[in-house]
Amino acid sequence: MPLFTDFEPFLIPILFIIIVGLIIFITYYFSTKQKIIRTLSKLPIKQIGSLKNNELTRFTGKALHVKEPLVAPFSKRKCVFYVIKIEQQKSNGKQQSWRTIVHEEKVQDFFIEKNSDFAMVRLHQNPKNYTSYLVADKKVKSGTFNDPTSEFKALLESYHIKSDNFLGLNKTLRYSEAIIEIGEEITVAGIAKWKSLKEPIEGYSYSKIAELESSDKQKLIITDLPNIKSKKRF
Template structure:
């Protein structure tokens, strides 16, 4: 009895359904948010005031700007980190899909403050990205044939040189999502604790040394404002 004969006798659903379930599970298990949440759940949580040098830890606190804050593209919120994506619905034959038009992420150095104690975080994208991140997408906008873009959305499209209308003056099918870490927002950051001597003074910070959360070849910084990461029962001292 050949393998081909054996497989031909097995109902196709018996093969396809488990493969489909495995595929869906893999999409969920390995998506960026779940990878970050699992990593943080296994990382020691410490108070900023008790950080130990060279230890990979996670800390919670409020984001404070070191320099002039960034401005989020659509919501115009002052922030230290934002990510945005703009997509357009494209038709191809009998099918259609969402094509990414703009995918932008900007960060800057920021403080994390907790009960009067501070650490500094310096996310870098160039030459090599030193962090992983997940930001909750809490601002969305869209337009379509019977859905006019808001004035704010239209202004954003103009800023990125994107026409809101297509042929015959109909609105293009566009969608936008934005996540930010606002000034004063609570978040979680994980990294390797290092005491640093400041070569140049930092505005609004009166000390010559500060703890910095850094990355290395094995561990990248992790930055997220997902609320589940803030649900700690107790802090390791």
């Protein structure tokens, strides 16, 4: 009993550390990024020409547009997929937090190409037939002593957001942008389907093309994370 009493003052701090560590681990392990990495690592890496119908597989190659590409709102880069977020810092007494005021995601169908082989990737947002993780590579922010750049201010105005408050002081705002740029190397996983080509593709001489699709049980997976290793290779 005395031994237990000696440790009693340390029990609450130890339990607190264990609980915080568990929360951090669970948040990390079940994050979209880690779930995508775990799923892709279990799938074989294949060449497009060796894909089989109805086979779940992954493929890495360059993203190419099918139609007029999208244009990222801030960087103005041409792309087939972008995700942007505008957040404002809010204070509640001593605590500060970020509130999302704009979250926009736009996609379009695109080709993925490697060594002159093409596959089509068809994306739908309603209902959403894919899960994704894109690396945010454009970030900008403003604050009390940090005026927004003219480009950032123009972006905010396009979303009807004022960069200052009623006192004329800058709001604390931040912007992040993640895209799949034309020609960027990405990884896509999905159900392979071979289909007849309705219109010719420049540089592609075959009459059929592989499409990577979703199913009722399997969404397409899309990421621009580099160097995701596979436990299987064919």
